Amino acid sequence: MSVSEGVFSGFSDDPAVLARKRRFMTRMIVVLVGGMFLDGYILGSIGPVTHTIELDPRFTTVWIGLEAASAMFGILIGSPLGGWLADKFGRKPILFWDLALFTAFSALQFFVDGPEQLFAVRLLMGLAVGIEYAVGLPMLAEFAPTHLRGKLLALTLVAWYGGFMIAFIIGYFMDQAGIDWRVTIGTSTFIAAALLVGRIGLPESPRWLWAKGRTEEAHGLVVGYLDTAYQTDMMKATAGGAKGSFKMLFSPAVWRSTVFMSVFWACAVTPYFAIATFADGLLGDIGMKGLMRGVVLSVVAWLGVIFTMFMIDRWGRRKMTVPTQWIAGGLLVAIAVLGSFVLPVEQVGVMSMLMLALFLAYSFVNAMYTAFTQIYPAEVFPTEVRAIGTGFAAAISRLGAAAGLFLIPLSMKHLGFTWTMVFAGIIAFAGAIVSQILAPETGGKSLSELDMSH
Numbered sequence: 001m002s003v004s005e006g007v008f009s010g011f012s013d014d015p016a017v018l019a020r021k022r023r024f025m026t027r028m029i030v031v032l033v034g035g036m037f038l039d040g041y042i043l044g045s046i047g048p049v050t051h052t053i054e055l056d057p058r059f060t061t062v063w064i065g066l067e068a069a070s071a072m073f074g075i076l077i078g079s080p081l082g083g084w085l086a087d088k089f090g091r092k093p094i095l096f097w098d099l100a101l102f103t104a105f106s107a108l109q110f111f112v113d114g115p116e117q118l119f120a121v122r123l124l125m126g127l128a129v130g131i132e133y134a135v136g137l138p139m140l141a142e143f144a145p146t147h148l149r150g151k152l153l154a155l156t157l158v159a160w161y162g163g164f165m166i167a168f169i170i171g172y173f174m175d176q177a178g179i180d181w182r183v184t185i186g187t188s189t190f191i192a193a194a195l196l197v198g199r200i201g202l203p204e205s206p207r208w209l210w211a212k213g214r215t216e217e218a219h220g221l222v223v224g225y226l227d228t229a230y231q232t233d234m235m236k237a238t239a240g241g242a243k244g245s246f247k248m249l250f251s252p253a254v255w256r257s258t259v260f261m262s263v264f265w266a267c268a269v270t271p272y273f274a275i276a277t278f279a280d281g282l283l284g285d286i287g288m289k290g291l292m293r294g295v296v297l298s299v300v301a302w303l304g305v306i307f308t309m310f311m312i313d314r315w316g317r318r319k320m321t322v323p324t325q326w327i328a329g330g331l332l333v334a335i336a337v338l339g340s341f342v343l344p345v346e347q348v349g350v351m352s353m354l355m356l357a358l359f360l361a362y363s364f365v366n367a368m369y370t371a372f373t374q375i376y377p378a379e380v381f382p383t384e385v386r387a388i389g390t391g392f393a394a395a396i397s398r399l400g401a402a403a404g405l406f407l408i409p410l411s412m413k414h415l416g417f418t419w420t421m422v423f424a425g426i427i428a429f430a431g432a433i434v435s436q437i438l439a440p441e442t443g444g445k446s447l448s449e450l451d452m453s454h
Contacts, residue, residue: 024225028143029152031198035099035136036156036374038195039129040163042071042106042122042188044298048171049181063115069402070119074126075133076398082131083391084246087384091139092204098135099196102128109186125188130398134391141378141386142207143226146233146446150317153375154309161302161367165295172291207447210234211383236448248385249392257380260438261393265377266400267325267431268370271332271424275362300360304367317372317379318441324369325432331362332425340418373397379442382451 046068053059053067086094105124112118137153144152167188174184203225209218222231249258275297308320335358338351373393381389411420442450 021225021227025143027198028202029140029155031195031202032136032140033152033156033159034191034195034198035132037159037163038102038188038191039132040160040165041167041191042125042129042185044164044167045171045185045188046122047168048175049184052175052181059115063119066119067115067122070122071126071129072398072402074123074128075130076126076395076402078127078130078132079134079391079394079398080130080246080388081127081391082134083388085131086135086138086387086391087208090204091135091142091208091387092202094131094135095139095202096196096199098128098131099192099199102132103189103192103196106186106189106192109189110182112182130391130394133394134387137374137378137390138386139205142205142383142447145229146444147313149379149447150312150375150443151309153378154305154312154371156374157305157367157371158302158309161298161305165298165302168295168298169291206230207234207383233446233448236446245385246388246392249389254382254385254389256438258389258392260434261377261380261389262396263434264321264431264439265373265393265397267427267434268366268373269397270400270404271328271427272363272366272370275332275335275359275366275424297360297363300363301367301370304364305371307364308368308371312371312375313443316441316443317375318439321369321372321376321439322432322435324365325428325435328362328365328369329425329428329432331358331365332421332428334358335362336418336421336425339421376439376442379445379447379450380440383447 050064050068054064059067082094082098102125105121105128108121109118112121137156140152140156141149170187171184174187175181203221204217206218206221206226209215209221218234219231222234248254312320335355338355338358377390377393378386408420411423415423
């Protein structure tokens with residue numbers, strides 16, 4: 001029997017079968033969303049122990065900066081590499097071995113001795129995280145029901161902020177208790193190991209198999225794990241179509257998605273680092289210290305992502321992406337103007353509190369549209385280059401973030417706070433312009449419908 005003849009064969013309405021499929025989807029969501037939780041965790045864990053690490057004279061100011069940025073360097077390399085591997089060899093093997101390598105690299109944190117070793121280990125961890133970006137988001141999108149796809153992809157960023165905050169809190173109390181900093185940052189190993197066990201035996205993406213022409217395998221997986229609606233939608237796509245490649249990202253059918261995602265993602269994350277840097281100082285000026293000061297910005301951003309997750313299907317992708325970028329740019333310009341009157345802050349007053357309110361408002365709004373950096377890549381790229389496209393855009397975003405981290409101190413020194421914030425606003429406006437022109441409305445459309453739109 002052909003695939004087309006067997007579209008509805010093999011499916012069961014048996015409650016036990018349906019319960020098994022629900023358990024599978026729950027497991028799939030947990031282990032894939034957990035990958036983003038892990039990314040946030042490793043970045044959040046090092047902050048509370050930085051001052052302890054600095055007590056070692058081998059860790060100079062330069063090395064401390066490199067340790068903080070090492071994971072980002074790894075992501076820059078891992079994202080396009082993971083995308084290429086996942087589109088060529090499949091989501092399943094890369095998803096497992098990526099996390100296996102991360103677990104091994106994370107465990108090495110318990111034994112590092114010196115800045116060079118710590119840098120190398122966290123660089124390798126970042127490499128694995130970059131691969132996770134390129135594989136995890138497409139995998140989740142390719143299994144998710146159409147009506148839940150946006151919420152589930154947004155959930156990954158909710159998990160990221162949750163991982164960051166939990167790591168910071170755990171790290172803070174472990175540091176207060178005098179526990180060795182290597183143990184603190186090494187706690188990510190236990191989370192990674194648990195997720196790795198959860199990924200054992202996960203199936204391949206049926207959509208990837210279908211795109212590769214392996215239709216019988218795809219059909220068998222749908223029967224075993226999914227439903228008839230998934231099968232019907234999958235069959236709308238061309239089986240055994242074009243082979244994915246980096247070159248295809250700049251083809252007439254895909255280049256708009258590539259430009260949109262790369263610019264949008266970079267413009268979303270680059271200004272945020274400036275805000276996080278200076279808002280932290282303002283939090284200190286109004287008397288916030290320790291734990292609260294460390295998590296308040298993340299809490300605000302976390303709430304922004306949660307709001308997006310609940311409103312995405314009601315308002316739509318484009319309506320939540322484009323206006324919020326324009327608002328973010330306006331808030332950055334307002335911060336710049338107000339900063340010229342408030343800074344340097346010598347005492348707490350109405351103006352400094354207003355400044356902080358603008359910082360927090362920006363953090364909330366920025367998180368709203370940053371949530372779409374987890375959603376759009378999985379939707380705007382066709383199946384054959386979904387992982388490559390996601391990885392490429394993630395790499396470009398990290399280049400932007402790294403450039404921001406490098407240039408912000410120079411800009412502050414030579415141009416001052418006001419012009420630094422103005423330039424941050426220009427970056428936000430640039431992202432808004434690109435989104436205004438290129439951002440599609442992908443809500444309510446199946447992946448097959450989106451594939452056929454290219």
